Amino acid sequence: MLSKLLRCGRRQLHTIVSREIIKPSSPTPSHFKTYNLSLFDQIAINAHVPIVAFYPNLDRSSHDKIKTLELKESLAKTLTQYYPFAGRLKKTDPTYVDCNDEGVEYIEARNNNSLSDFLQRSKHEDLDPLFPNDLMWCDPRIIRGDTEGVTCPLAVQVTQFACGGVAVASSLSHKVGDGRSFLNFIKHWATVTAKKDASPLNPQILHHQTIDCNLPEHLSGKSRVGCVTRSFLFSNEKLNDLKAKVTAMTTEAGQPIMNPTRVEALSWLLHNRATAAATENNSGTFMATGMRLPVDARDILAEKLMGTSMGNLCLAIEFATTNERDLEPHISIGEIRKQKVEFQSIQNLKTATEIVAQMSLETAFEKSKRIDTYYIYTSLCWFPAYDIDFGWGKPVKVTVGGTVKNTIVFDGIS
Incomplete structure (x- = not known):
């Protein structure tokens, strides 16, 4: 050809x-x-x-x-x-x-x-x-x-x-x-x-x-x-410093977050800076934003699904950051952990589907209109990305192409 x-x-x-x-x-x-x-x-x-x-x-x-x-x-x-x-x-x-x-x-x-x-x-x-x-x-x-x-x-x-x-x-x-x-x-x-x-x-x-x-x-x-995509590398040293900072800040606030994951710490940091940038572009008036973090339902429901189950089997952690206090790590990371625990109480996929089916899409749409911008934080960290071996050895890099607007993808961290 x-x-x-x-x-x-x-x-x-x-x-x-x-x-x-x-x-x-x-x-x-x-x-x-x-x-x-x-x-x-x-x-x-x-x-x-x-x-x-x-x-x-x-x-x-x-x-x-x-x-x-x-x-x-x-x-x-x-x-x-x-x-x-x-x-x-x-x-x-x-x-x-x-x-x-x-x-x-x-x-x-x-x-x-x-x-x-x-x-x-x-x-x-x-x-x-x-x-x-x-x-x-x-x-x-x-x-x-x-x-x-x-x-x-x-x-x-x-x-x-x-x-x-x-x-x-x-x-x-x-x-x-x-x-x-x-x-x-x-x-x-x-x-x-x-x-x-x-x-x-x-x-x-x-x-x-x-x-x-x-x-x-x-x-x-x-x-x-209209999107521009960029990649950034965070060293292990800097990530460990960030995790230590999160623990110190949350302890000082009286609600300590112990052993924050890299994804939790980075999601908090990047959302904090994204909201600050949006606020600056809004003539300094605070911009209400939201966080969405997909969670794999296969491992989190009370009745575990097979890891090879095919389809969209994700639940979404979602919450609004409507004021500066919501951006503090004990609030945002605490909310991430709270919603994960709530997901663990869902019995099985049938129950999860019924919960979503009962949720009014119109209500969800009205909720989204109260938030100026949502940022999505997703990760390849716990997936078998670096086990993909075609007989040539493990890959030197696995990543996604492009991204959707206001989406942050973590790869190579855990």
């Missing part, structure tokens, strides 16, 4: 080499042809989750064509177990996936940089060409107004660097899975590729009843238009 020039800038040339459709290696049974989306799936934003893993060339004798052939063959095998990913769903307001085995798009690309140079010199937006069809959170087809018809939940792009290093980037519709579902899939695919186990642990695919759900526009999708 004729190469297509995608990007040329900062000494970087990125070209598309080929495109093809990879279908499951065996057909989906007829009684699994319709996969109903749960209520949690339906209220998930209409976006694609983009994850990329980078691997150095450890085997100088390996042939690129052999490497990509193995990836395609193993992807076909893996899709037989994650069959909704190879189906089709409506571009807007889907309630089910048609598991018709039409397959996923698999793109091969090349970058003329070495992997080490790319990772050292690139800024976060330089990750964009690594992802298939610009599917990073927003779907450009929907932004253009193309909302008719159906789309595939999953797309994959494998980029070879000049040194032989590889980037494996995938984008999954948030309507069919959350971050843990997606990382489980990528790890499963990698395991099949490496032939460490011909039949790794099967995913638990929950077949839900369809629930009619008319979503307000503010929940139907998010865009990266």
Whole structure:
């Protein structure tokens, strides 16, 4: 296939080499042809989750064509177990996936940089060409107004660097899975590729009843238009100093937070500074903001779910910071911990679904209007991101591409 020039800038040339459709290696049974989306799936934003893993060339004798052939063959095998990913769903307001085995798009690309140079010199937006069809959170087809018809939940792009290093980037519709579902899939695919186990642990695919759900526009999708994304590195020394500061401040306030996690401490710090910046832009008048932190329901409910359970299985910690006192660490981190304890009292997924179903979307919308801006804090820390081994060793870096406006993603911390 004729190469297509995608990007040329900062000494970087990125070209598309080929495109093809990879279908499951065996057909989906007829009684699994319709996969109903749960209520949690339906209220998930209409976006694609983009994850990329980078691997150095450890085997100088390996042939690129052999490497990509193995990836395609193993992807076909893996899709037989994650069959909704190879189906089709409506571009807007889907309630089910048609598991018709039409397959996923698999793109091969090349970058003329070495992997080490790319990772050292690139800024976060330089990750964009690594992802298939610009599917990073927003779907450009929907932004253009193309909302008719159906789309595939999953797309994959494998980029070879000049040194032989590889980037494996995938984008999954948030309507069919959350971050843990997606990382489980990528790890499963990698395991099949490496032939460490011909039949790794099967995913638990929950077949839900369809629930009619008319979503307000503010929940139907998010865009990266007008966003700037940046990456920052916090050293262990600085993170430990921050945790110590949180403990000291909360102890002085009479409500000590002992052993704050890095995510808790960083979420507090970044929210504090984001609110201060918003207030400064508001002529110094305090800007009411809110915090949202997704929590994996698999591990937190009283009746634990399998770690391989597929779908959107997240609850959300959410609270408003409407005055300066709410920004103090004993208030905000204390609220995070309080709501986690409340989630632990929920018996099972059925009960959690009933709680969400009883919640009026109109009430939630009215609540959101009282807050000027919500900031979302999410983390890859406890997911198996650095266990994704395609037979080339563990990745040197795993991260997400782009972000949604006012979203902070932590990777590589715990």
